[in-house]
Amino acid sequence: MERANSSKTAGRGSTSGQKRKAEQQPVPVPQRNFRSGGEFRRFQQKPFEAGEAARGKPLCTTCGKHHLGRCLFGTRTCFKCRQEGHTADRCPLRLTGNAQNQGAGTLPVLGHYALVLFDSGSSHSFISSAFVLHARLEVEPLHHVLSVSTPSGECMLSKEKVKACQIEIAGHVIEVTLLALDMLDFDVILGIDWLAANHASIDCSRKVVTFNPPSMASFKFKGEGSRSLPLVISAIRASKLLSQGTWGMLASVVDTREVDVSLSSEPVVRDYPDVFPEELPGLPPHREVEFAIELEPGTVPISRAPYRMAPAELKELKVQLQELLDKGFIRPSVSPWGAPVLFVKKKDGSMRLCIDYRELNKVTVKNRYPLPRIDDLFDQLQGATVFSKIDLRSEYHHLRLL
Known part of the structure; x- marks a missing residue:
């Protein structure tokens, strides 16, 4: 009886998707021509060997499996094509x-x-x-x-x-x-x-x-296309392979997802909510030392004309001024002193209101108290591992101006 071979085979011991052709035969084929891939695959995916495929086959003393013929374990022979020089995962039949x-x-x-x-x-x-x-x-x-x-x-x-x-x-x-x-x-x-x-x-x-x-x-x-099923072996099999000199790699799963950190997640912020409010409740309290601007003798009031603004900036100016009025941080004034305002765009795209006090700074008595040198401060940080900073919300509104 002739057997019709096909150029495609899909199944154990063959490349995925390859063809098989089966035919009926009244006389069983001699067992010496059969292979042992069935038990090898079940050992990889399920911890059992009992079944129809294992009956009547002797136990191999080399690999501990039931199969016929020469044992290929440890011989660098491919279990798919029975050729030497490569393994089943690199078999040309699988790759092509x-x-x-x-x-x-x-x-x-x-x-x-x-x-x-x-x-x-x-x-x-x-x-x-x-x-x-x-x-x-x-x-x-x-x-x-x-x-x-x-x-x-x-x-x-x-x-x-x-x-x-x-x-x-x-x-x-x-x-x-x-x-x-x-x-x-x-x-x-x-x-x-x-x-x-x-x-x-x-x-x-x-x-x-x-x-x-x-x-x-x-x-x-x-369809989803062809994909190979993962091959899994037991810990005992892995230990045996490592003892025989097989290369192994230790891998671990690491969660690389970044967790969003907010200010409210810090315990100290939750313990002192009055110190870290989202918005200032109003004017700062009266303190023992009040802030004041000392002018040079003989200084006359200075007033500068406002800068030109785009329509979008004028609209934003009205909005921010109204917010400051509602919070009580500013009030209408007819003072002879005046300074122009301008906007600076923040990183998030919003507009920061700034006041140009350069003319006022020219007639202000300078503070002659010596400030520390930045180089000396850097020298003091040598060996430090933990750093902290203070970033006040609406910092200029924390000072009462007389």
């Missing part, structure tokens, strides 16, 4: 696989989400043996053992099937008979037999599958 030209997505299968591949190159539809055990699906034995051939020259057996398996696609529930097979990259592969029965067509460029089933209206499914 054409599953991206098919449609794939996550779909509900009998109440369990599964990664499903629509593969027109597969002659039959398959379901992962590990997914069958995980979802506890009921299986029926096949009348004949099916042999699945791969481009790498390997053969896999399918002895069971899941009959009338319901798959929900774009809100439509469709039944399909799936053959149980040890697969790695996908949980379910819908082959040409099922696609032809539902008159499906695949748009590979857009990854859209259009269905025209005889018993319902036409609908479309948008």
Whole structure:
């Protein structure tokens, strides 16, 4: 009997999305031609080995698994193509696989989400043996053992099937008979037999599958593209690999999200709300030392004409003056002294009201008290690790001016 090989295979030990063709054979294929990928995949994803695939196979003393033939553990041999010099994650079959030209997505299968591949190159539809055990699906034995051939020259057996398996696609529930097979990259592969029965067509460029089933209206499914499932091993297996010289890396998850910090989040601010108000309640209290401006003898009042302003600045001036009047910080005056005002834009785009007191400063008696030098202050900060500053809100309104 001839076996029809396909250029595409999807499943355990093969590249994602590659085709499989299965055929019936009355005589079982000799077991020495079969591979051991089924138990290896279940060991990675589920901590169990018992099952149909492990029965009748001897226990390997090298890797501790049930399989036939030469053990490839620790030999730098690829578990996919059986070639030396690279590992399964760097296998050329995986890197050059054409599953991206098919449609794939996550779909509900009998109440369990599964990664499903629509593969027109597969002659039959398959379901992962590990997914069958995980979802506890009921299986029926096949009348004949099916042999699945791969481009790498390997053969896999399918002895069971899941009959009338319901798959929900774009809100439509469709039944399909799936053959149980040890697969790695996908949980379910819908082959040409099922696609032809539902008159499906695949748009590979857009990854859209259009269905025209005889018993319902036409609908479309948008695929997610092909992606490999994460491979997980146990702590015991990892410890054994590290003891044999395998490279390992220690990684940790770090939350890089920045937390918004506000002034109210500080405990001292919450304990003294009267010291850190959002707005000043009014004029500052009378103090023992009142602030005053001392003028040079013989100074006459100085008054300067106001600066020209744009219409938007004039509107903002009226708004801010009204706010200061409402809070009691200023009052109308007919004093002979006068100074022009101007606006300076802040970082947030708002306008700061400033008063040009340069002419007043010229006739003010200077304070001759010696101020500390900035260099001396920097020298005092040597070795300091904690710094603080004081930024007063509306600082000039904290002083009463006589």
